[in-house]
Amino acid sequence: MSKHVTHWINGKPFEGAAERRGEIYDPAVGAVSGSVDFASSAEVDAAVAAARDAFPGWRDTSLSKRTSILFRFRELVHAHRDELARLISSEHGKVVADAAGEVARGLEVVEFACGIPHLLKGGFSENVSSRVDAYSILQPVGVCAGITPFNFPAMVPMWMFPVAIACGNTFVLKPSEKDPSAAVRLAELWSEAGLPDGVFNVLHGDKAAVDGLLEHPDVKAVSFVGSTPIARYVYETAARTGKRVQALGGAKNHMVVLPDADLDLAADAAVSAGFGSAGERCMAISVVVAVDPVGDELVAKIKERVAKLRIGPGDDPESEMGPLVTRAHRDKVASYLDSGVAQGATLAVDGRGTPVLGGGADGFWLGPTVLDHVTPEMDCYKDEIFGPVLSVARAGSYDEAMRLVAANPYGNGTAIFTNDGGAARRFQNEVEVGMVGINVPIPVPMAYYSFGGWKASLFGDSHAHGMEGVHFYTRTKAVTARWLDPSHGGVNLGFPTNG
Ligand code: NAD
Numbered sequence: 001m002s003k004h005v006t007h008w009i010n011g012k013p014f015e016g017a018a019e020r021r022g023e024i025y026d027p028a029v030g031a032v033s034g035s036v037d038f039a040s041s042a043e044v045d046a047a048v049a050a051a052r053d054a055f056p057g058w059r060d061t062s063l064s065k066r067t068s069i070l071f072r073f074r075e076l077v078h079a080h081r082d083e084l085a086r087l088i089s090s091e092h093g094k095v096v097a098d099a100a101g102e103v104a105r106g107l108e109v110v111e112f113a114c115g116i117p118h119l120l121k122g123g124f125s126e127n128v129s130s131r132v133d134a135y136s137i138l139q140p141v142g143v144c145a146g147i148t149p150f151n152f153p154a155m156v157p158m159w160m161f162p163v164a165i166a167c168g169n170t171f172v173l174k175p176s177e178k179d180p181s182a183a184v185r186l187a188e189l190w191s192e193a194g195l196p197d198g199v200f201n202v203l204h205g206d207k208a209a210v211d212g213l214l215e216h217p218d219v220k221a222v223s224f225v226g227s228t229p230i231a232r233y234v235y236e237t238a239a240r241t242g243k244r245v246q247a248l249g250g251a252k253n254h255m256v257v258l259p260d261a262d263l264d265l266a267a268d269a270a271v272s273a274g275f276g277s278a279g280e281r282c283m284a285i286s287v288v289v290a291v292d293p294v295g296d297e298l299v300a301k302i303k304e305r306v307a308k309l310r311i312g313p314g315d316d317p318e319s320e321m322g323p324l325v326t327r328a329h330r331d332k333v334a335s336y337l338d339s340g341v342a343q344g345a346t347l348a349v350d351g352r353g354t355p356v357l358g359g360g361a362d363g364f365w366l367g368p369t370v371l372d373h374v375t376p377e378m379d380c381y382k383d384e385i386f387g388p389v390l391s392v393a394r395a396g397s398y399d400e401a402m403r404l405v406a407a408n409p410y411g412n413g414t415a416i417f418t419n420d421g422g423a424a425r426r427f428q429n430e431v432e433v434g435m436v437g438i439n440v441p442i443p444v445p446m447a448y449y450s451f452g453g454w455k456a457s458l459f460g461d462s463h464a465h466g467m468e469g470v471h472f473y474t475r476t477k478a479v480t481a482r483w484l485d486p487s488h489g490g491v492n493l494g495f496p497t498n499g
Pocket of ligand 1: 147148149152156174175176177205206207210225227230231233248249250251281282384386412452453457
């Protein structure tokens with residue numbers, strides 16, 4: 001039976017007919033499995049109004065009450081993690097184990113947000129002048145919007161809303177239209193946890209819904225995660241309309257392998273980080289930079305491992321890699337195999353011939369592919385492919401490898417594989433990216449650190465979650481207070497004069 005996904009506004013499913021809808025696919029079969037409503041401007045207004053009306057009550061809800069709701073939400077998401085993972089896998093295509101992993105990483109942010117009473121403590125300075133105290137308080141900003149990509153339909157929204165809501169804001173989430181169901185299930189679990197109606201809303205749709213949120217005067221902060229062109233657009237538009245904005249963009253993550261590295265460890269890492277979730281991760285390794293003379297040996301080890309990867313439907317426990325999200329995306333990713341070869345790369349592994357265990361013949365399949373001898377002028381190097389295509393570039397030295405990483409416009413994650421602590425330390429110090437792995441291919445920060453890239457991978461100042469998330473979702477107020485004290489002679493007119 002075909003499912004129908006609609007908005008979640010003011011604590012319940014939206015009742016009404018959508019003017020426009022999108023199709024949801026089962027990527028392993030290649031067929032439509034349902035439809036999702038696309039918001040018109042009236043529905044954008046309804047979601048934002050629900051969030052605006054819920055804000056005063058939620059802002060004034062005590063920290064202990066907020067925390068107890070967050071703890072209940074944490075328990076509910078944990079209890080429903082398998083169901084959520086299956087839902088994600090059915091629309092995204094990733095294997096259920098990967099989907100469960102994203103729910104677990106999202107839960108870590110909820111757990112971080114459970115500590116909000118501690119995180120929201122301000123500063124206090126007693127007696128800045130005679131009987132004058134100064135202190136700062138962190139207050140919520142109001143209605144916050146989150147606009148998220150298809151590749152982590154639970155985890156990326158959970159980078160945002162647990163922190164925003166814990167800080168006392170209300171939230172409108174616009175998830176990807178390609179896999180919209182997890183967001184609605186999370187909304188239901190919030191309600192079950194006791195979150196008041198209107199504090200968390202889900203609005204589905206495409207550019208029209210996003211533009212409605214960006215232009216809406218009652219939306220005060222926008223968190224975006226997606227591709228770089230849209231991140232730049234969201235950043236510029238939201239800033240022009242006076243909102244605070246953090247917009248995380250695309251990536252081209254390099255993994256530098258120095259000659260002294262453990263090549264088995266490096267090959268394992270390249271394969272899991274290159275092909276996990278079919279390469280549809282913003283932290284996927286897309287370029288291995290092999291520093292001479294290890295290139296040939298490393299590629300041979302990668303090929304050995306790729307040959308053993310099992311490709312199949314996400315809900316088959318035997319599958320290690322699922323299909324891509326849509327047919328159009330699969331075809332675009334596959335086009336880089338031809339262009340790479342035409343531009344001089346070597347096809348070390350051609351994923352077009354990889355056998356698929358089960359699934360439909362029309363599923364959006366592309367097996368793991370390795371392009372060797374890739375150079376910076378090639379399209380497969382310049383573009384973010386966002387699929388199971390691992391490029392291998394060769395560098396003559398550490399300095400040449402560093403120049404390659406530095407010249408790349410993206411700066412999300414980067415890894416170095418080496419047994420030389422000095423080289424690793426130099427790399428960590430010099431490299432121009434937001435997240436660095438040392439013998440760790442996908443250095444996604446823990447929830448209590450913050451996630452974000454540099455350069456074309458982030459527009460704005462704040463990374464997601466951790467203390468940067470708390471600062472993004474709060475405004476600071478500095479108070480200077482003087483109380484008259486009769487026991488000390490009443491009126492005190494002393495006051496700082498400088499400032
Ligand atoms: P996308 O940019 O196409 O879409 C992201 C969101 O923007 C979706 O909600 C979509 O509906 C909306 N959108 C799409 N086109 C729009 C337009 N013209 N105007 C306004 N809104 C629009 O990204 P995607 O394909 O869903 O996700 C993959 C991309 O996300 C990759 O580039 C990946 O690197 C990036 N990503 C980045 C991070 C990070 O942390 N930096 C994390 C995950 C994904």
